[in-house]
Amino acid sequence: MSDPLRRFATYIADHGLNNTPQRRRIVEVFFKSGKHLTTEELSAMVRAQDKSIGQATVYRTLKLLCRAGLAKEQHFEELSARYEPLDNEAHHDHLICTACGRNVEVLDAGIEAKQEEVARSNGFMLTSHRMILYGICSECREKRGGE
């Protein structure tokens, strides 16, 4: 169930689409990386294996993955979007080191509960949320303690 390739194939089949070699390669590289990639980065990785795959196909395939629920478009503090693999259905938030860029996925039940509460007390029915924590990771603090 946590095999994204299989889930992708199922989605493709269920929707009368074709599982083309291009799509397979893009999806495979995307999930193997496991990171939050921009279309540009993913395209470069894919083209390293197969020069003939165009940028547009990468864009289209990422959108397709989003529709299939296998990826999520994320807007961090940059111009271009990043795509995050959703191997499973689990939600999580982000903890990003502003020094080295490390991006850790975190989840805290207490926070989730309080978010629900804040929304409710404002008359909102909470449907989803996004939380990004920025800080300096321990490694970076050691390397450049006082600077």
Next chain:
Amino acid sequence: MSDPLRRFATYIADHGLNNTPQRRRIVEVFFKSGKHLTTEELSAMVRAQDKSIGQATVYRTLKLLCRAGLAKEQHFEELSARYEPLDNEAHHDHLICTACGRNVEVLDAGIEAKQEEVARSNGFMLTSHRMILYGICSECREKRGGE
């Protein structure tokens, strides 16, 4: 101290810049609106008062406000950036109605504390964060209860 116009003038003076009529008008409209505007929206509002003010100046002035600590660039789930006025130093998060677009500023001390805790337990020194809650506000739920 909560007069952004004055704070802007101070920043301008402190940095050897000029408080031009264009900048004054842009800043005034921006803070009077009090909302999260895109450059395009702000530009339209400004040009309604003075056709001669160019888009580029609006872009440049918003960047300047950010440098002055009077505005903050926010990336919601859309292509273009939005700018939020920082009248005072107070931090807050966002609660957005996905039906009508209403954007409520919220703050919960309990959540803030737990964020600190989550970062620490991952070895991070927390420097800042961003949290956006998405939901349906009470008005929208009443209007279109089941649809």
Next chain:
DNA sequence: CTTGTTGCAAAGGATTTGCACGGCT
């Protein structure tokens, strides 16, 4: 034949930048 898919190049939208002009010190 009909529909889906692709790469390319063109188009689009948002933002930045080069430039010549004008204003302030």
Next chain:
DNA sequence: AGCCGTGCAAATCCTTTGCAACAAG
């Protein structure tokens, strides 16, 4: 004179789209 600030247009970056060719059912 010298720097700052402006509007305009061009340039850039990221993303989408039109199109002709091709593949699959």
